[in-house]
Amino acid sequence: MTDITAPDGWENLDGRLHRELTFADFSEAFAFMTRVALAAEKADHHPDWSNSWNTVVIDLVSHDADGLTERDIALAEAVNRLVAT
Amino acid sequence: MTDITAPDGWENLDGRLHRELTFADFSEAFAFMTRVALAAEKADHHPDWSNSWNTVVIDLVSHDADGLTERDIALAEAVNRLVAT
Amino acid sequence: MTDITAPDGWENLDGRLHRELTFADFSEAFAFMTRVALAAEKADHHPDWSNSWNTVVIDLVSHDADGLTERDIALAEAVNRLVAT
């Protein structure tokens, strides 16, 4: 899927969907991560992600497919819905 | 502290500060609980609370004092700040 | 399902599967709750539960069926697997 279109807020970076988010503080950032964790576990598709206090950086790729798949698009869109609420 | 004034949104119920909150869904409710957990652990003062899908019910009391103390007021106010964001 | 058999560690209490768990402290209890939250969200079936510092009390019922269903058994067994690890 080399022609995949990144959802709003995401960029296609080195074959991964990449998004960086900033929150008010650690509490808000980690609560957001908890919501992403719930969505990821439900989808059985998990992010590569990092956190430093109020920032969360998410990279999505389908390791088993060695590239982007519909599962990455779906999780990126799920993350976007969480950001919007 | 029989004359304690409950913070906004809380009622003094059977010697406890009591508040019921409703969220959009389980994910939002549990993310809120995670923030309360962080605040409670930081304060070393923890709630008696329950959750059923999108609802969270919180009761605050100082078990060691067998009643309400300033620690309950402080945690109630911390919860209120989380509700406001 | 009036003849449902409660999984190990659970009792059939007032038409609900009921289990009480005790942990070392709040941190361990809330981490366990986070794992149950992930399992519940994945199963799209959520507990009625409460926490007070190191204790977690879980009640399972299928509200839409007004009683116990296979979904409650499955979530009870998922909780048991988490307790075992």
Add this chain to the structure above:
Amino acid sequence: MTDITAPDGWENLDGRLHRELTFADFSEAFAFMTRVALAAEKADHHPDWSNSWNTVVIDLVSHDADGLTERDIALAEAVNRLVAT
């Protein structure tokens, strides 16, 4: 503190305390992260960390001191206590 001794399980990597942990699955890894989050918020000192399914990589540094301080040692030791339980 250039002569800081890294606690057991940690290495001094590029001026940071660094530890990599592997768990059974995402659920176990994220529950561990939740415990670290509680400890970090309580200490008001937060990790730079990343997660990919069952792995958690933690780097500790005191950004305000531009190097390692006792706060990093304390958080590393708190993480070690969580690993041991």
